[in-house]
Amino acid sequence: MLQSILKSTGVFMLIIIGFILILFLPREKELTFLSAFQIEADYPFSFELYVERIEDFTGHILTEKGLGEARTGRPVSDEAGIFVARSLKIVLPAFMVSMLLGTLMGAVQFYRRTKFTGKLQNFLSWMFSSIPDFFLFIAIQYLFILMMQHGLPHFKLYGHENWYSFFLPLISLSLFPFLHMSRFTSAALENEMGEEYVRTAYAKGLGHFKALLHMLWNCWSPIMNQAQLVMLYILSSLPIIEKLAGYNGAGKELLFSISSNDEIKALSLMLPFLFIMFLTIILSQTAKLWLVQKERV
Amino acid sequence: MLLLLLAITFAGPYLPFVDRELTTITYILNEEKKPVIPPYPPSEDYILGTDKSGRDILSLIILGAKETILLVACITVLRYVLAIPLSFLAHKKWLGTHLLLKWLNGLLSYIPTIIIIMLLAMLPPFLLSEYRPLFLLLIIALAEMPRAAEMIKLEFDQISFKEYIYGGIAAGASPYRLFRIYYLPLLYSKLLVYMVTDLGKVMFLLGQLGFVGIFISQDFVQSMTGDWQLVNNSISWPMMMMKAFEDIRGPIWIPFFSAFAMTYAILTFNIFAEGLKSFFTRKVRYI
Numbered sequence: 001m002l003q004s005i006l007k008s009t010g011v012f013m014l015i016i017i018g019f020i021l022i023l024f025l026p027r028e029k030e031l032t033f034l035s036a037f038q039i040e041a042d043y044p045f046s047f048e049l050y051v052e053r054i055e056d057f058t059g060h061i062l063t064e065k066g067l068g069e070a071r072t073g074r075p076v077s078d079e080a081g082i083f084v085a086r087s088l089k090i091v092l093p094a095f096m097v098s099m100l101l102g103t104l105m106g107a108v109q110f111y112r113r114t115k116f117t118g119k120l121q122n123f124l125s126w127m128f129s130s131i132p133d134f135f136l137f138i139a140i141q142y143l144f145i146l147m148m149q150h151g152l153p154h155f156k157l158y159g160h161e162n163w164y165s166f167f168l169p170l171i172s173l174s175l176f177p178f179l180h181m182s183r184f185t186s187a188a189l190e191n192e193m194g195e196e197y198v199r200t201a202y203a204k205g206l207g208h209f210k211a212l213l214h215m216l217w218n219c220w221s222p223i224m225n226q227a228q229l230v231m232l233y234i235l236s237s238l239p240i241i242e243k244l245a246g247y248n249g250a251g252k253e254l255l256f257s258i259s260s261n262d263e264i265k266a267l268s269l270m271l272p273f274l275f276i277m278f279l280t281i282i283l284s285q286t287a288k289l290w291l292v293q294k295e296r297v
Numbered sequence: 298m299l300l301l302l303l304a305i306t307f308a309g310p311y312l313p314f315v316d317r318e319l320t321t322i323t324y325i326l327n328e329e330k331k332p333v334i335p336p337y338p339p340s341e342d343y344i345l346g347t348d349k350s351g352r353d354i355l356s357l358i359i360l361g362a363k364e365t366i367l368l369v370a371c372i373t374v375l376r377y378v379l380a381i382p383l384s385f386l387a388h389k390k391w392l393g394t395h396l397l398l399k400w401l402n403g404l405l406s407y408i409p410t411i412i413i414i415m416l417l418a419m420l421p422p423f424l425l426s427e428y429r430p431l432f433l434l435l436i437i438a439l440a441e442m443p444r445a446a447e448m449i450k451l452e453f454d455q456i457s458f459k460e461y462i463y464g465g466i467a468a469g470a471s472p473y474r475l476f477r478i479y480y481l482p483l484l485y486s487k488l489l490v491y492m493v494t495d496l497g498k499v500m501f502l503l504g505q506l507g508f509v510g511i512f513i514s515q516d517f518v519q520s521m522t523g524d525w526q527l528v529n530n531s532i533s534w535p536m537m538m539m540k541a542f543e544d545i546r547g548p549i550w551i552p553f554f555s556a557f558a559m560t561y562a563i564l565t566f567n568i569f570a571e572g573l574k575s576f577f578t579r580k581v582r583y584i
Contacts, residue, residue, distance in 0.1 A: 014400075015407045022416055130567040132501045134508065135556035142553050228406060236409030240508050255509060258415050270412070277407050 004285060012278045019270065023263055024053050060264070080250070080268040087238060087249035089166050090173060091276065094234050097170075098177035102230075103216075103223055105178070106185025111212055113186070122186070129179040133237050137172040137244050169245045173237055177230040184226055188219040220291040227284035228277070235273055366562065368434075369499045373492055375438040376445055376499075381488075383442070384449035385476050388457070398450065401443035410440050411505050437502065441495075448491065452484055486577040490570050497566035504559050 109125070112118030192198060192215040201211045239251035250269045257265040387395040405413070417436050456462065465479045 011403055012407075015404055018404050019408055022413070025416075126571075127564075130497065130564045131560050132504055132556070132563060134504060135560045138553050138556050232406060232409065236411055237505075239409075239411070240505050243508065254412070255415070258412070259509075270408075274407055 005282060008278070008281055008285070012274070016271070016274060019274065020057070020267065021054075023267060023270075024057055025050060057263070077268060080265070080272065083248070083250040083253045083269060084272045086247070087242070087251055090169050090242075090247070090249065091234055091238065093166075094170055094174040094177070095231055095280075097174045098181050098230050098234070099227060102178045102181025103185045105182035107189065107212060107216055109182060110186045110189040111208065113190075122183075125179045125182055129176055129183070131175075133172045133176055134240055134244060136175060137168065137241055140168060140172065166247070169241045169247055173234055173241055176237075177233050180233070181223075181226060181230060185216075185219065185223060188222050189215055192218055217291075221288050224284045224288040224291070228281050231277055231280040235277065365500075365503070369496055369503065369562075372434055372438045372499045372503075373495045375434060376442050376495065377488065377492055379438065380442050380446040380449060381481075384446040385453060385480070387446065387450050388453040389472065395450075398443055398446055402447050405440075405443060410502065411509065414440050414502075414506060415509060437499070437506075441498070441502070445491065445495065449484070449488070452487060453480060456480055456483060486573075490574045490577065493566055493570040493573060497563040497570070500559055500563050500566070504556065 105121075105125075109118055109121050112121070189212070195218075197218075198211060198215060201214055206214075235251075238249070239255045241247075242249045242251040243255060250272065254266060254269040254273075257263075257269060383394060383398065386392075387398045414436055417440075418433055462475070462479055465475050
């Protein structure tokens with residue numbers, strides 16, 4: 001238990017270092033003014049420069065005792081905190097929805113697999129999981145705009161100020177992980193079907209529903225393994241969806257800071273993301289251990 | 298359900314061809330300009346509306362299809378060409394390749410692919426190079442390569458326990474010969490399914506990159522202010538998404554239909570992959 005957590009922490013540290021190394025590859029341009037009309041842009045790229053930039057960065061961290069101040073004058077970490085809090089409002093519900101509801105839907109789909117509704121559900125979930133989330137988002141917005149033109153009351157589709165503005169991004173973000181979880185759970189249950197204990201359970205006269213509960217309990221381990229994948233998927237789609245929605249969260253700011261070469265800010269926004277991934281892995285591992293142990297007793 | 302699956306299996310291979318035939322037919326009804334301000338909403342004249350320079354989106358999409366699908370196919374093939382040898386070496390644990398693969402996969406399971414590509418694609422040596430499209434292709438292919446390699450490695454690991462592999466080793470086959478004659482033929486069908494599934498994923502990734510403003514075929518041009526800018530000269534689908542953040546507040550149909558085309562392509566690839574999968578499993582079962 002402790003060993004696996006320590007190991008994950010070690011991997012996490014290595015990955016942070018790896019990310020910093022990639023982030024600080026030299027990418028700044030040097031403008032040389034030859035005359036009023038002739039300006040040359042040069043992108044120097046050498047190993048010395050790379051070392052220098054990394055030394056600069058470590059020096060910056062040491063002197064500022066943190067990430068320092070942003071261009072607006074506030075500490076970078078404070079600013080990142082605001083954006084990350086906004087994004088968490090989307091990420092956490094999306095994660096919960098896809099993990100809990102997805103598993104539940106998978107169980108329902110498995111339960112009804114021989115009936116027509118179950119097959120329909122299977123087909124629909126397969127079909128919808130091929131739809132990219134950005135298209136879903138644009139499609140929903142287009143639909144709303146068309147509906148507003150035909151008399152639906154107006155409400156703001158973009159921005160992050162309204163209490164409901166996190167809703168649309170949430171839906172488009174959680175659809176794919178949700179369907180993935182539901183399909184995965186259903187497949188995992190299907191695998192369990194061949195086990196002896198299922199036959200025993202049926203032989204003892206347990207109903208379909210109770211047997212399903214037994215099987216679900218044994219599926220926790222593969223289901224928990226999916227948590228990391230689900231989180232990764234949510235986090236990779238977050239920047240695009242946030243940008244499309246005009247939702248001023250960490251993902252949107254991250255894209256902006258990368259394209260404007262603001263490494264410190266990019267790092268301050270990326271670190272929470274990495275940390276969320278780390279937490280997800282640790283929590284899912286702990287949950288797995290806990291569930292499996294309990295089951296053994 | 299089986300009937301439906303069979304229908305998909307047989308219709309799947311034909312769907313991409315439907316696309317291609319359209320390309321040649323509609324080549325004639327090309328770009329057109331009108332005195333009215335260009336972005337027209339979808340109407341009878343322009344079923345899908347037009348973009349900002351007055352080009353019909355339907356024909357744009359159809360004309361761009363060839364380029365887009367070619368790009369997607371190139372990336373996928375490149376990815377697997379690199380992934381197959383790597384996975385075999387990793388399977389053989391040659392010179393620590395398996396550790397490298399594990400580490401790369403760890404990195405990728407933490408950091409979203411799109412962020413990595415963004416960071417690498419804007420690096421000066423690639424940005425200024427004459428072969429920028431090639432480098433970008435390589436970056437995108439490499440970014441998801443470890444995942445594919447890991448998948449294939451698992452297959453290799455599984456196969457290596459089979460009897461006939463031991464037979465091959467006992468007969469004195471060299472590792473290369475083992476790889477070519479004993480391992481690969483068994484994997485052809487699976488690789489094909491993986492690759493077709495990956496086509497959809499690459500398309501999705503290209504779409505995401507389109508939103509961020511990174512494309513394969515961009516030119517690097519010095520603008521009036523002395524700054525360098527990326528200029529697009531291609532008609533592939535992701536290109537239409539670049540202005541999506543502005544378009545979405547006005548002519549939303551431009552990103553909508555290009556995203557729709559991508560969705561259609563992804564769906565087609567997935568149906569095709571599913572069809573191939575069921576085709577191969579049935580074939581194996583009859584043997």
